[in-house]
Amino acid sequence: MSAEQGIALEKIALGKTALGNIVLGAIADDFTGATDLANNLVRGGMRCVQVIGVPQESIDLQEIDAVVVALKSRSCPAAGAIADSLAALEWLREQGVRQLYFKYCSTFDSTDQGNIGPVAEALLDRLGASQTVMVPAFPINGRSVYQGHLFVGDRLLNDSGMQHHPLNPMQDADLVRVLSRQTSHPVGLLSHSVLAQGAGATLDHLFALAEQGTRHVICDTLDEQDLDILAEATVLMPLVTGGSGLGQALPAQYRAQGWLEPVTEPGRLQPASGSALVLSGSCSKTTLAQVADFLARHPNGGFALDPLSLAESDRQWEQALAFARQQLSEQTAVLIYASAEPEKVSAAQKALGVARAGALVEEALSQLAVTLVNEGVGQLLVAGGETSGAVVSALEISTLRIGEQIDPGVPWTQTPLAGREAPLSLALKSGNFGSVDFFTRAFEVLA
Numbered sequence: 001m002s003a004e005q006g007i008a009l010e011k012i013a014l015g016k017t018a019l020g021n022i023v024l025g026a027i028a029d030d031f032t033g034a035t036d037l038a039n040n041l042v043r044g045g046m047r048c049v050q051v052i053g054v055p056q057e058s059i060d061l062q063e064i065d066a067v068v069v070a071l072k073s074r075s076c077p078a079a080g081a082i083a084d085s086l087a088a089l090e091w092l093r094e095q096g097v098r099q100l101y102f103k104y105c106s107t108f109d110s111t112d113q114g115n116i117g118p119v120a121e122a123l124l125d126r127l128g129a130s131q132t133v134m135v136p137a138f139p140i141n142g143r144s145v146y147q148g149h150l151f152v153g154d155r156l157l158n159d160s161g162m163q164h165h166p167l168n169p170m171q172d173a174d175l176v177r178v179l180s181r182q183t184s185h186p187v188g189l190l191s192h193s194v195l196a197q198g199a200g201a202t203l204d205h206l207f208a209l210a211e212q213g214t215r216h217v218i219c220d221t222l223d224e225q226d227l228d229i230l231a232e233a234t235v236l237m238p239l240v241t242g243g244s245g246l247g248q249a250l251p252a253q254y255r256a257q258g259w260l261e262p263v264t265e266p267g268r269l270q271p272a273s274g275s276a277l278v279l280s281g282s283c284s285k286t287t288l289a290q291v292a293d294f295l296a297r298h299p300n301g302g303f304a305l306d307p308l309s310l311a312e313s314d315r316q317w318e319q320a321l322a323f324a325r326q327q328l329s330e331q332t333a334v335l336i337y338a339s340a341e342p343e344k345v346s347a348a349q350k351a352l353g354v355a356r357a358g359a360l361v362e363e364a365l366s367q368l369a370v371t372l373v374n375e376g377v378g379q380l381l382v383a384g385g386e387t388s389g390a391v392v393s394a395l396e397i398s399t400l401r402i403g404e405q406i407d408p409g410v411p412w413t414q415t416p417l418a419g420r421e422a423p424l425s426l427a428l429k430s431g432n433f434g435s436v437d438f439f440t441r442a443f444e445v446l447a
């Protein structure tokens with residue numbers, strides 16, 4: 001980036017963001033997404049803390065380079081998502097962050113009603129900024145964008161399994177079109193042919209779009225090198241948005257700006273203790289394969305929950321609890337899951353409604369987590385973004401330190417819990433992340 005471009009960028013966009021010691025403040029629309037971003041920042045050499053919601057009390061942010069505020073704002077009505085995101089923005093500004101990052105899903109999880117467009121719009125307005133980039137790509141996990149179309153591996157988004165998502169079925173891979181349905185402002189494209197010319201050409205294109213009033217720019221991204229170019233071009237923007245991929249490239253740019261000190265082992269945690277439990281409310285294709293792999297290894301180790309039974313009475317929940325207690329007392333692996341194939345999910349949703357079916361599952365898994373953690377579970381793996389949000393809220397967790405990566409996008413984290421001497425080790429797995437043996441291998445990483 002030339003000096004003129006840097007100055008011009010600050011002039012058109014830097015707005016009123018306070019400059020402080022914390023380099024990056026992020027607002028994540030779900031809890032697994034938050035740990036995914038935090039994981040990449042830690043791997044980039046940033047000392048990072050994840051807070052659950054906007055902290056009500058002051059927290060110690062000394063020797064912290066990045067703070068990720070985890071919200072549950074992906075699937076709620078847009079007005080609530082905007083209000084929560086703006087509250088997070090205000091809190092982060094009070095901490096004096098240099099750059100803001102709105103983290104959403106690498107599969108652009110949203111509906112025509114929002115929430116990505118309306119939230120990005122509200123954040124730009126509040127910052128007095130004129131433009132932001134949209135970078136959902138996460139190449140190491142197979143998410144890439146070409147001519148504005150999102151791919152998962154070699155499939156277009158709408159053919160990747162995401163078209164069956166229980167809460168936000170993604171039936172259009174053209175992100176310019178998807179986002180245009182969520183905002184009244186024009187949506188631009190940074191195509192790969194421009195990006196390939198480097199950060200200078202990228203910035204020129206962004207400026208040209210800004211002059212035409214284009215506030216949101218979907219960015220093509222094929223690989224890690226593209227992320228590096230995007231990070232170089234956007235390091236001075238007040239607000240960037242995307243999946244966690246851009247977060248893996250930004251720390252090097254912060255170092256180049258002289259904003260980061262070198263640290264050793266930014267992600268070291270205490271040794272894990274207590275028994276191990278897996279709870280899964282994700283119905284994503286990857287999770288379904290992980291559930292099947294676990295059940296093949298432990299034919300008697302799994303208990304399936306069904307929202308239709310949960311709606312009738314507490315009986316199935318009590319059976320699940322008894323099953324988990326028995327398995328844990330025998331120190332055998334245990335998985336409680338509601339994860340089901342699309343046909344089964346739609347049947348439950350038809351009978352109960354989408355929201356009620358989801359809420360019943362989330363409540364059942366959360367209450368199992370609360371009971372079993374109280375009884376000695378110390379290593380808890382939760383699969384699913386909404387599911388993780390529900391479990392973490394029920395456990396009244398307020399902060400997470402980020403530790404070792406299990407697979408790209410999923411680290412172990414640790415949190416102190418009232419009434420427990422040792423911290424709880426917690427892994428929050430995004431639905432579509434992780435290798436097929438994730439439910440087994442995650443605990444080997446901790447051992």
Ligand SMILES: Nc1ncnc2c1ncn2[C@@H]1O[C@H](COP(=O)(O)OP(=O)(O)O)[C@@H](O)[C@H]1O
Binds near residue numbers: 345384
């Ligand atoms: N069998 C089921 N029928 C209907 N809804 C379900 C079922 N199992 C899980 N759900 C709901 O589907 C949603 C899955 O979303 P989430 O936890 O974010 O998973 P992912 O990370 O795969 O998107 C949750 O709200 C969950 O409660």
Ligand SMILES: O=C(O)[C@@H](O)C(=O)COP(=O)(O)O
Binds near residue numbers: 034
């Ligand atoms: O960016 C991603 O893909 C993840 O960080 C994420 O947000 C996934 O969401 P869930 O699949 O709902 O966990």
